[in-house]
Amino acid sequence: MLRSGKTSTNNFLIRQLPKATAFVNKFMEIVYASDKWMQEFDCPNHNTLGKPINKLFQNPNKNWSQLIENAINNGLSITTKGEYVDTKGNKKWYQIKSTPWHDENENVIGTILQTKDVTKEVSDEVKLEKLQIMSEQMSDIANIGLWDYSLEKDEMTWSTKTKKIYQVEEQYCPTFLDTPNFFKIGFSRNTIYMAIDKAINQAIPFREKLQLITAKNKEIWVIISGKPIFKNKKMVGLVGTLQDIDEINSAEIKRRENEHLLRTLIDNLPLNVFIKDLESRKILVNKAEVEFCGAKNENEILGKDDFAIYGQKFAEKTRKADLKVMREHKPILGEEVSLIKQDGKSATFLTSKIPLIDEDGHSYGLVGISMDISELKRKEIELRELINITSSQNERLINFAHIVSHNLRSHSANFSMLLNFLKTEESQEEKDKILQMLISSSDNLMETLNNLNEVVDINSKQELRKEPINLKSKIDSFKEILSADIKNYNVKIINKVAGDIDLNVVPTYLHSILNNFLTNSINFRSPDRDPIIELEGVKEGKFYVLTVKDNGLGMDLKNNRDRLFGMYKTFHNNENSRGIGLYITKNQIIAMKGKVSVSSEVGIGTTFKIYFNEED
Amino acid sequence: MKKINSIYVVDDCSITLFGIKKILKSTVNYESLNTFVNGKLALDAIKNILATHQNLPDLIFLDINMPIMDGWQFLQEFIALPIKEKIQINIITSSIDSADKNNWQYYKKQTHHTILYTSKPVSKEKIEKVTKIALD
Numbered sequence: 001m002l003r004s005g006k007t008s009t010n011n012f013l014i015r016q017l018p019k020a021t022a023f024v025n026k027f028m029e030i031v032y033a034s035d036k037w038m039q040e041f042d043c044p045n046h047n048t049l050g051k052p053i054n055k056l057f058q059n060p061n062k063n064w065s066q067l068i069e070n071a072i073n074n075g076l077s078i079t080t081k082g083e084y085v086d087t088k089g090n091k092k093w094y095q096i097k098s099t100p101w102h103d104e105n106e107n108v109i110g111t112i113l114q115t116k117d118v119t120k121e122v123s124d125e126v127k128l129e130k131l132q133i134m135s136e137q138m139s140d141i142a143n144i145g146l147w148d149y150s151l152e153k154d155e156m157t158w159s160t161k162t163k164k165i166y167q168v169e170e171q172y173c174p175t176f177l178d179t180p181n182f183f184k185i186g187f188s189r190n191t192i193y194m195a196i197d198k199a200i201n202q203a204i205p206f207r208e209k210l211q212l213i214t215a216k217n218k219e220i221w222v223i224i225s226g227k228p229i230f231k232n233k234k235m236v237g238l239v240g241t242l243q244d245i246d247e248i249n250s251a252e253i254k255r256r257e258n259e260h261l262l263r264t265l266i267d268n269l270p271l272n273v274f275i276k277d278l279e280s281r282k283i284l285v286n287k288a289e290v291e292f293c294g295a296k297n298e299n300e301i302l303g304k305d306d307f308a309i310y311g312q313k314f315a316e317k318t319r320k321a322d323l324k325v326m327r328e329h330k331p332i333l334g335e336e337v338s339l340i341k342q343d344g345k346s347a348t349f350l351t352s353k354i355p356l357i358d359e360d361g362h363s364y365g366l367v368g369i370s371m372d373i374s375e376l377k378r379k380e381i382e383l384r385e386l387i388n389i390t391s392s393q394n395e396r397l398i399n400f401a402h403i404v405s406h407n408l409r410s411h412s413a414n415f416s417m418l419l420n421f422l423k424t425e426e427s428q429e430e431k432d433k434i435l436q437m438l439i440s441s442s443d444n445l446m447e448t449l450n451n452l453n454e455v456v457d458i459n460s461k462q463e464l465r466k467e468p469i470n471l472k473s474k475i476d477s478f479k480e481i482l483s484a485d486i487k488n489y490n491v492k493i494i495n496k497v498a499g500d501i502d503l504n505v506v507p508t509y510l511h512s513i514l515n516n517f518l519t520n521s522i523n524f525r526s527p528d529r530d531p532i533i534e535l536e537g538v539k540e541g542k543f544y545v546l547t548v549k550d551n552g553l554g555m556d557l558k559n560n561r562d563r564l565f566g567m568y569k570t571f572h573n574n575e576n577s578r579g580i581g582l583y584i585t586k587n588q589i590i591a592m593k594g595k596v597s598v599s600s601e602v603g604i605g606t607t608f609k610i611y612f613n614e615e616d
Numbered sequence: 617m618k619k620i621n622s623i624y625v626v627d628d629c630s631i632t633l634f635g636i637k638k639i640l641k642s643t644v645n646y647e648s649l650n651t652f653v654n655g656k657l658a659l660d661a662i663k664n665i666l667a668t669h670q671n672l673p674d675l676i677f678l679d680i681n682m683p684i685m686d687g688w689q690f691l692q693e694f695i696a697l698p699i700k701e702k703i704q705i706n707i708i709t710s711s712i713d714s715a716d717k718n719n720w721q722y723y724k725k726q727t728h729h730t731i732l733y734t735s736k737p738v739s740k741e742k743i744e745k746v747t748k749i750a751l752d
Contacts, residue, residue: 402713406681410629410710413736417635420739437631 023101025110026072028052028065040115041084053113068098068111075100075108081118093122136160148229148239149176151200165222165244167214184211184219192224196238203228203235209245221249272349272370275356280305280322283365292372294343314339325353326363337370348377396459396587403583404452411445451584458509458587466592468502469510471546475535478518485522489531493518496536503544503612509588516585517608521550524606542615543594551605557598564598620646620674620750626658626690627651627679627708632738636677636708639743654682655690662697672701675750680709680716688719695727703729704750710736 014023017034020041025031029052053065071078079097086092094115101110136159139146145162149155156174163172166182180196183189188210195206207225214220226240266273266286275284282289282305285298293309295301306315317337325332331354338348351370355363418438425431475495485491503510518533525531534549555564565586589596593613600606623646625636633651640649650673652658658676665672680687687707694705707720712735720733732749734742 406711406713409712410736413710413738414629414631414635416737417739418631420737421635421638437634441631 020115022053022113022115023110024053024068024072024113025101026108028069028072031110037115040117041086068096068113071098071100072108072111081122091119092117093119143244145242145244146239147174147179147242148237150237152236162242165214165220165242166212167216167218179224182212182214184213188212195224196226199226199228199238200235209249220244220246222246270371272368272372274368275365276305276322276368277365278326278363280319282309292347294341310339310341321353322366325355325366329355329357329363331355336373345374347372347374349373392590396590400455400459407448407452408445411441411448414441455584455587458584458591461591464506464591466504467507468504469507470499471501471503471537472497472499474510475514478514481515482518482522485519489522489525491522491525491531491533494532494534496534497546498537501537501544504614505592505612506588509592513585513588513610516581517548517610520581521548521552521606524552525550526552526603526605539614540611542613543611544614546610546612547607548610549605549607554602554604554606555600556602557600565596620644620747621671622647622673623649623675623677624658624661624673625649625651625677626653626655626682626687627677628653628682629679632679632708632736635738636743639738639740640747643740643744644747655685655687659685659690659693662694666697666699672699672703674703675747676703676705678705678707680707680711688723691723691731695723695729699729704746705729705731706746707731707733708736708738709733 011032014021014032015035018036019034020037020039021034022030022037023032030049033049053068067078067080070076077097077099079095082094082096084092084094095118097114097116099112099114100108101112103109135146138144139159139161143161143165145165146159147162148157150157154176156176156178158166158168158172158174160170163170166172166174166178168174180189180192183192191208191210195208198204199206205225205227207223209221209223211219212222221244223243223245224240226238228235229237229239267288269286270288271286272289272292273284273286274282274289277283281303282301283303285293285301290296290298290301293301301309306318309315310318321332321335324330331352333352334350335352336348337351338346340346349370349372351368354367354369356365356367357363415438418434418441422431422434422438425434472495475493475497479486479493482491486493521533522531529551532551534547536547536549538545538547557564565582586596589610589612595611597609597611598606599609623640623644625633625640627633627636633653637649637651640646650661652661655678658678662672678687678690687709691705709716717733720731724731730749732746734746
């Protein structure tokens, strides 16, 4: 019955077998099957019995059914794998064990199939394979090598990448001691020894950045890590990674060096350097800037804006400039800026502001560089003053030379002319007249020389002895000195100078100055009215200004201003000549570090302002 | 010798005035000679002549450096006066300032009058030379 392989009754015992089991006859028909089989292969109606096994499965694997057939025919035991797709379309992997089915006479009459669902194992295998490929790829890309060490076998394994990092051959068989020995003697080797020791004896994982020397004698930076592996709570070895970070590390060292260099440079530049953010807050300042702001260290300034550092007035200006630079992306270069520092001193500097622009083209702040040129500025002013003094001295010198040459020439011309007359003159009376003129001319020349001498004297005196002189009484004294003129021309002198003004002057100069202005006012009186001379004083900075105002003829200053004090025309015995007087007067005023100015209107009068320097 | 009607001498130096007068007396035949000690007095006199239609001077000897109104200021105003006649002006100066020579060149181009420039000391030869030009 069994031989026929045909049966409709499932053996009760077989049905209860715990594994999915099927008895298949030589015709590949299922004769018996366990309930588990039925369940597994989705045959609740037991209609699988008597059907060929290769038809039972909707999608039978040809290979395994052939293998089974082969096993039956040859009475072999085999184990194979097969894929089964259930009615819902799910794929499952089965391990199929085929054992020969014997009858009482030891004849093979079929096979006993036992199946085991190995779907999970198969997929795990695939996963593992994938993981291995991936890890190799990753290790290659990330320059990370793997190593593992088995304590039990005292066996060290290096991955291909690890070998590459150590620059050893692919066939190289590493030993445990190779790991520390490749590391650079000194810090690196000591560290790796201690790390491995701790990992093995105390099961402490490690990760260190160290230097190793490769088999090809190349010094590189690596990160080596190691982790203990346990099996049944017992440590069985170490696994770890080795990463070549030489390029990264060198770049990092280079970057730090560059940063240090830049910082050193910025800090020691004799310029104020700062970086501001969009809100104009300082986010970087160098030493010079810290000092300039009068702070002890940069922390006092960082994060602050100019409103906090310099105050409202100055900050409004700088903020405006900052915004312009950041908005327009155009730098300001070498602009001169002045400010009053917190200590009250004024400072001038040349400022440049350069916008900082990110990769997207947006500005995120600015770099400021400014040079304190206060000292230069002060020197420049001093120099300019010196030039002014020098050029005015030069002008006076030229003027003086001019006067000397002109006047001496005019005298010598007179002598020459008169002597020529004398040579040919026959009339004794005329001769006497000419002789008289020669004498007078000679006297004039003498007077000229005396005057010139006086001018030289004023200009060559280094130290002038100044004394306080009461101005009001000095002016009043001239009412006596000039009494003859005052009486003759009915002159009125109004002295409005306050009684308590004592001027620090060279007494003889003051006398000469007052004498000159008063005499001039009388000499150039208007024939239409009685002369009035008004004197008034006022303090103006470092000067005491004495105003001498008359109601005389007045002058057209348009063409005469330079000549008035320059005195091209002098030394003539002309009664009304302004002569050397104003020239000497001006020299005396300048010698006392003062100045003089004039205003005049024809027919109205003339006003002189004499500035007495009260400080110098 | 042709006769010169009127000569003006403008100089604040009495010795120069004396000298010019003396030389003119012996070298030139003239009707009248007037002296002025500054430019303003001379200019006022000329303005007065223009107003009263009298004879203008034919020849003016003019000093540069004078108080009140110097020679250049005088010239400035003189050339602006409505005078049709060609008058000869002789600048007589002891100046060696090149600025004065430049001024002379400037005024020469501004007017139809003849302007000559003579350095002091004055001599008979120099005066003869300029008066000869005036008579031609």
